Amino acid sequence: xxxxxxxxxxxxxxxxxxVVVSAANSAQVFAKAEKYSVRVxxxxxxxxxxxxxxxxxxxxxxxxxxxxxxxxxTVTCEHVIGDGVCNAQISFKDGERIQAEPIYIDPVYDFxxxxxxxxxxxxxxxxxxxxxxxxxxxxIGDRVGTFGxxxxxxxxxxxxxxxxxxxxxxxxTGKFIQTDAPINPGNSGGPLILMKNGSVIGxxxxxxxxxxxxxxxxxxxxxxxxxxxxxxxxxxxxxxxMGFDVEEITPTRASESFxxxxxxxxxxxxxxxxxxPDNVADKAGVTPGDIIFAINAKTPEDEADYAVIMKELxxxxxxxxxxxxGERVDFELLAADRAAxxxxxxxxxxxxxxxxxxxxxxxWYDMDSNAVYVADVEEESAAASWDAYAGPLRAVAVRGxxxxxxxxxxxxxxxxxxxxxxxxxxxxxxxxxxxxxxxVYYDESEAPQRHEITQWD
Numbered sequence: 143x144x145x146x147x148x149x150x151x152x153x154x155x156x157x158x159x160x161v162v163v164s165a166a167n168s169a170q171v172f173a174k175a176e177k178y179s180v181r182v183x184x185x186x187x188x189x190x191x192x193x194x195x196x197x198x199x200x201x202x203x204x205x206x207x208x209x210x211x212x213x214x215x216t217v218t219c220e221h222v223i224g225d226g227v228c229n230a231q232i233s234f235k236d237g238e239r240i241q242a243e244p245i246y247i248d249p250v251y252d253f254x255x256x257x258x259x260x261x262x263x264x265x266x267x268x269x270x271x272x273x274x275x276x277x278x279x280x281x282i283g284d285r286v287g288t289f290g291x292x293x294x295x296x297x298x299x300x301x302x303x304x305x306x307x308x309x310x311x312x313x314x315t316g317k318f319i320q321t322d323a324p325i326n327p328g329n330s331g332g333p334l335i336l337m338k339n340g341s342v343i344g345x346x347x348x349x350x351x352x353x354x355x356x357x358x359x360x361x362x363x364x365x366x367x368x369x370x371x372x373x374x375x376x377x378x379x380x381x382x383x384m385g386f387d388v389e390e391i392t393p394t395r396a397s398e399s400f401x402x403x404x405x406x407x408x409x410x411x412x413x414x415x416x417x418x419p420d421n422v423a424d425k426a427g428v429t430p431g432d433i434i435f436a437i438n439a440k441t442p443e444d445e446a447d448y449a450v451i452m453k454e455l456x457x458x459x460x461x462x463x464x465x466x467x468g469e470r471v472d473f474e475l476l477a478a479d480r481a482a483x484x485x486x487x488x489x490x491x492x493x494x495x496x497x498x499x500x501x502x503x504x505x506w507y508d509m510d511s512n513a514v515y516v517a518d519v520e521e522e523s524a525a526a527s528w529d530a531y532a533g534p535l536r537a538v539a540v541r542g543x544x545x546x547x548x549x550x551x552x553x554x555x556x557x558x559x560x561x562x563x564x565x566x567x568x569x570x571x572x573x574x575x576x577x578x579x580x581x582v583y584y585d586e587s588e589a590p591q592r593h594e595i596t597q598w599d
Contacts (some may be wrong), residue, residue, distance in 0.1 A: 145442075168287065169302030171340045172299040173463065175289040175333060177270035178204045180255070181296060182218050182245075182331055186226040187352035188593075189518035190485055190497050193226035200333030201290030202232065202256065203272045203342065205266045206371050213257045214269065215371055217363070218331030220247045220333060220346055227597055230256050235297045238264040244597060248368045249381040249481045250453045251316045252347050253363055254331075257372050261356030272333055275341025275358035280307050285442040288323045288346055288355070300324045301337065307359075311350050315446040317359040325355030326506040362450075372477055377597065378484050382477030385505070386428060390415045390445045402433040403469035414464070417507035423462075426473045429463035439463075454478055487550075491590040492566075493523020493584035494530055498550040506536050514553045516568075526584035530568065536576070537569035557590045577586045 186198045200222030204213040220497040221231055223244050230242040242261045246255040258265070284304040292298055302323025305528040307535065309320045319334060325346045330386055334344030334357040344357030356390045368584060369375045389412075396411035417424050434448065435441060438460050442448035455477040477503075485497040495518040503515050513534045519525045538556050539545045541564065545556035568579045583589070 160543045162535035178272040184223045184233040185229045186224040200330040203333045212260050215257045220252045222331045233563045239502045240264045248379045250449050272342045275343040277343040277361045287335045287339040290329035292326035294327045311356045315449045319357045321355045322353040367588045378481040380456035381478040381481045382456040385418045385423040386414050386418045389415040402465035435465045436463040492588045493520040493525040512548045539567035
């Protein structure tokens with residue numbers, strides 16, 4: 143008698159086996175992730191330029207261990223560690239907080255790096271390094287997992303699939319991986335893992351809706367990671383700037399309003415919106431309303447692609463080709479490094495943080511470099527109680543003497559001997575728009591102090 147084959151039962155058994163194998167594989171992948179993943183705690187203690195004070199938490203993962211120097215190098219997101227002077231800590235699963243050192247923030251990608259000493263108490267002996275995969279080989283439908291600390295739930299793993307490798311979130315710069323694996327607050331900076339082999343193919347960065355998560359594709363960051371580890375990149379990275387700001391517009395608008403037809407692969411046209419006066423672009427003849435057709439013969443696909451191109455051309459002379467209502471015009475311009483202009487010191491007084499004017503601030507406020515800038519006013523400080531605010535200062539009056547600010551050193555000379563209970567008059571504003579704010583401090587902790595920023599060396 144021939145045996146009866148129950149096909150339905152075979153299929154069920156097969157599916158159960160597949161699920162069991164998949165679950166076992168997931169468990170192994172996430173168990174390994176626990177060894178290289180950390181929780182990141184960061185507090186911006188001094189806010190400069192566009193940064194904000196505050197405390198943040200996120201995720202990170204180890205990409206290199208240098209046992210000779212005694213450091214482990216960890217990647218995370220820039221928005222986790224912030225753009226100001228930062229105090230950072232990390233922790234492993236069930237471990238205490240460990241002091242860490244921010245060593246890099248990227249001005250183009252939402253990317254940052256920190257390091258911590260291996261001999262710190264709380265560092266496990268069995269920590270591991272994440273294996274970086276090839277994000278260029280991803281396909282829609284590939285199984286991926288996120289690992290991090292969503293909403294404060296520590297060392298949590300979730301799974302999903304790759305939804306897209308070509309879409310980009312609004313305001314995102316660089317190449318992204320879209321996934322339906324949950325990415326919640328606290329996941330930022332953690333790994334996106336390819337489940338079939340356990341390699342990390344992205345850095346979790348954002349979510350823009352239910353089932354729509356975004357991770358920075360790892361391939362575009364590999365060289366940056368290597369350069370940071372070998373100390374070939376400064377803290378603030380590089381960002382090229384030719385002296386103007388741009389705006390994305392649709393190719394249809396570029397064609398109809400500006401008589402500019404772009405290659406078919408271009409998703410958004412790049413319109414030169416505002417121009418900084420007396421800079422290289424202004425002097426060369428670039429004007430607002432020009433459409434960027436190409437930079438060194440390469441047409442940007444959108445504003446994010448434009449930012450990446452400028453990053454690569456920092457401190458180099460490049461050929462900017464614009465379309466001016468249908469006419470092509472070429473300019474040879476230097477892409478200056480805006481990131482190199484980060485302040486190296488600041489003055490604290492009465493709860494205010496005062497920094498030198500950077501080129502970006504000069505451009506933004508249409509001012510020269512002689513002024514100084516109130517970057518931050520701490521809550522519940524003397525300055526806050528007198529309604530001081532962030533903005534440029536052109537002069538200060540102390541003890542009945544008016545001091546026009548002609549340099550950062552000059553501002554310090556005017557302020558350094560100010561004592562508790564003595565008023566100072568702050569002259570804010572531009573050439574024709576000014577205000578005067580009186581400030582008096584009484585707590586000696588708010589006395590004038592000058593600080594060097596060693597974090598950015």
